[in-house]
Amino acid sequence: MEQNKSNFRLRLNLFDAIILILVLAVGGVLAWLALRPAAQEAADPSVASTVRYTVRFQRWAEGSSSLIEAGDKLTDNIKNYALGTVVSCEAVPAVAQVLDQEERRYVDAPIEGYEDVLVTVESPCTESDAGFVLDGGYELRVGITTYIKGEGYMASGPVVAVEREGQA
Secondary structure: OOOOOOOOOOOOOHHHHHHHHHHHHHHHHHHHHHHOOOOOOOOOOOOEEEEEEEEEEEEEEOOHHHHOOOOOEEEEOOOOOEEEEEEEEEEEEEEEEEEEOOOOEEEEEEEEEEEEEEEEEEEEEEEOOOOEEEOOOOEEOOOOEEEEEEOOEEEEEEEEEEEEOOOO
Protein backbone atom coordinates (compact mmCIF):
# COMPACT_ATOMS: atom_id res chain seq x y z
CA MET A 1 0.00 0.00 0.00
CA GLU A 2 1.01 3.43 -0.66
CA GLN A 3 1.30 5.92 2.09
CA ASN A 4 -0.76 8.94 1.70
CA LYS A 5 1.45 11.98 2.13
CA SER A 6 -0.48 15.03 2.78
CA ASN A 7 1.38 17.97 1.38
CA PHE A 8 0.39 21.16 3.07
CA ARG A 9 -0.01 23.91 0.55
CA LEU A 10 -0.85 27.45 1.51
CA ARG A 11 -2.50 29.11 -1.39
CA LEU A 12 -3.25 32.76 -0.71
CA ASN A 13 -4.88 35.14 -3.01
CA LEU A 14 -4.23 38.88 -2.87
CA PHE A 15 -7.09 39.61 -0.46
CA ASP A 16 -5.94 36.92 1.98
CA ALA A 17 -2.36 38.22 1.86
CA ILE A 18 -3.45 41.80 2.65
CA ILE A 19 -5.58 40.65 5.60
CA LEU A 20 -2.72 38.50 6.93
CA ILE A 21 -0.23 41.39 6.70
CA LEU A 22 -2.64 43.75 8.48
CA VAL A 23 -3.27 41.24 11.29
CA LEU A 24 0.48 40.69 11.75
CA ALA A 25 1.15 44.46 11.76
CA VAL A 26 -1.58 45.11 14.38
CA GLY A 27 -0.25 42.22 16.48
CA GLY A 28 3.29 43.58 16.22
CA VAL A 29 2.20 47.07 17.29
CA LEU A 30 0.21 45.69 20.23
CA ALA A 31 3.15 43.53 21.32
CA TRP A 32 5.52 46.50 21.08
CA LEU A 33 3.19 48.70 23.14
CA ALA A 34 2.81 46.00 25.78
CA LEU A 35 6.51 45.12 26.03
CA ARG A 36 8.23 48.50 25.74
CA PRO A 37 9.62 49.94 28.96
CA ALA A 38 7.33 52.37 30.70
CA ALA A 39 8.29 56.01 30.42
CA GLN A 40 10.26 56.85 33.52
CA GLU A 41 8.93 59.89 35.25
CA ALA A 42 11.52 61.72 37.28
CA ALA A 43 10.58 62.25 40.90
CA ASP A 44 11.61 65.88 40.59
CA PRO A 45 11.58 66.79 36.90
CA SER A 46 14.43 69.20 36.18
CA VAL A 47 14.03 71.91 38.75
CA ALA A 48 14.89 75.27 37.25
CA SER A 49 17.54 77.23 39.11
CA THR A 50 20.32 79.69 38.46
CA VAL A 51 23.94 78.75 37.90
CA ARG A 52 27.12 80.82 38.02
CA TYR A 53 30.10 79.52 36.12
CA THR A 54 33.58 80.84 35.44
CA VAL A 55 35.35 80.63 32.09
CA ARG A 56 39.10 81.26 31.70
CA PHE A 57 40.08 83.06 28.50
CA GLN A 58 43.77 82.32 28.14
CA ARG A 59 46.60 84.47 26.80
CA TRP A 60 44.83 87.70 25.95
CA ALA A 61 46.95 90.76 25.22
CA GLU A 62 47.32 92.94 28.33
CA GLY A 63 44.45 95.40 28.64
CA SER A 64 42.08 93.41 26.41
CA SER A 65 39.98 92.40 29.40
CA SER A 66 38.47 95.90 29.36
CA LEU A 67 36.34 94.76 26.40
CA ILE A 68 34.30 92.55 28.74
CA GLU A 69 31.82 94.37 30.96
CA ALA A 70 29.27 93.24 33.52
CA GLY A 71 25.87 92.89 31.89
CA ASP A 72 27.14 91.64 28.52
CA LYS A 73 24.95 88.93 26.99
CA LEU A 74 27.01 85.96 25.85
CA THR A 75 26.15 83.44 23.15
CA ASP A 76 27.77 80.24 21.90
CA ASN A 77 29.82 81.01 18.82
CA ILE A 78 29.06 77.67 17.15
CA LYS A 79 25.32 77.01 17.62
CA ASN A 80 24.18 80.43 18.92
CA TYR A 81 22.93 79.10 22.27
CA ALA A 82 22.30 81.76 24.91
CA LEU A 83 24.99 81.35 27.58
CA GLY A 84 23.92 83.97 30.12
CA THR A 85 24.97 87.38 31.39
CA VAL A 86 28.44 88.44 32.53
CA VAL A 87 28.49 89.12 36.30
CA SER A 88 32.18 89.94 36.74
CA CYS A 89 35.49 89.93 34.93
CA GLU A 90 38.95 89.58 36.48
CA ALA A 91 42.33 89.78 34.75
CA VAL A 92 45.12 87.61 36.17
CA PRO A 93 48.69 87.18 34.92
CA ALA A 94 49.02 84.54 32.20
CA VAL A 95 51.26 81.63 33.18
CA ALA A 96 52.79 78.70 31.36
CA GLN A 97 54.46 75.61 32.72
CA VAL A 98 58.18 75.49 31.97
CA LEU A 99 60.81 72.95 32.93
CA ASP A 100 63.17 74.05 35.70
CA GLN A 101 66.41 72.35 34.63
CA GLU A 102 68.08 72.64 38.02
CA GLU A 103 65.18 71.26 40.09
CA ARG A 104 64.00 68.90 37.34
CA ARG A 105 60.34 69.82 37.71
CA TYR A 106 57.78 71.96 35.97
CA VAL A 107 57.02 75.39 37.44
CA ASP A 108 54.58 78.15 36.50
CA ALA A 109 56.26 81.08 34.78
CA PRO A 110 54.51 84.35 33.89
CA ILE A 111 54.08 85.19 30.21
CA GLU A 112 55.07 88.81 29.60
CA GLY A 113 52.53 90.94 27.72
CA TYR A 114 49.61 88.54 28.23
CA GLU A 115 46.87 87.99 30.79
CA ASP A 116 44.22 85.38 31.50
CA VAL A 117 40.68 86.65 31.94
CA LEU A 118 38.33 84.97 34.41
CA VAL A 119 34.75 85.73 33.38
CA THR A 120 31.91 84.83 35.74
CA VAL A 121 28.59 84.28 33.98
CA GLU A 122 25.10 83.78 35.43
CA SER A 123 22.33 81.92 33.64
CA PRO A 124 19.04 80.13 34.36
CA CYS A 125 19.47 76.37 34.04
CA THR A 126 18.08 72.92 34.68
CA GLU A 127 20.08 70.05 36.08
CA SER A 128 20.51 66.82 34.10
CA ASP A 129 22.54 63.63 34.48
CA ALA A 130 25.29 65.01 32.27
CA GLY A 131 25.55 68.37 34.04
CA PHE A 132 23.70 71.64 33.77
CA VAL A 133 21.60 72.60 30.75
CA LEU A 134 21.52 76.37 30.38
CA ASP A 135 18.36 78.22 29.47
CA GLY A 136 19.43 78.36 25.83
CA GLY A 137 19.99 74.57 25.64
CA TYR A 138 23.78 74.51 26.11
CA GLU A 139 25.12 71.60 28.20
CA LEU A 140 27.60 72.93 30.76
CA ARG A 141 30.24 70.92 32.64
CA VAL A 142 33.53 71.79 34.28
CA GLY A 143 36.45 71.22 31.92
CA ILE A 144 34.69 71.64 28.59
CA THR A 145 35.94 74.29 26.20
CA THR A 146 33.39 76.95 25.38
CA TYR A 147 33.43 79.17 22.31
CA ILE A 148 31.87 82.46 23.33
CA LYS A 149 30.75 85.54 21.46
CA GLY A 150 30.05 88.82 23.25
CA GLU A 151 29.59 92.41 22.15
CA GLY A 152 32.84 93.25 20.33
CA TYR A 153 34.81 90.10 21.16
CA MET A 154 35.01 86.35 20.64
CA ALA A 155 36.95 83.96 22.83
CA SER A 156 37.33 80.37 23.84
CA GLY A 157 38.37 78.78 27.06
CA PRO A 158 37.69 76.07 29.59
CA VAL A 159 34.95 76.23 32.21
CA VAL A 160 36.91 76.24 35.47
CA ALA A 161 34.13 76.45 38.07
CA VAL A 162 30.37 75.91 38.32
CA GLU A 163 28.28 76.98 41.29
CA ARG A 164 24.54 76.57 41.62
CA GLU A 165 22.86 79.55 43.30
CA GLY A 166 22.36 79.03 47.03
CA GLN A 167 25.16 76.46 47.35
CA ALA A 168 28.83 76.87 48.08
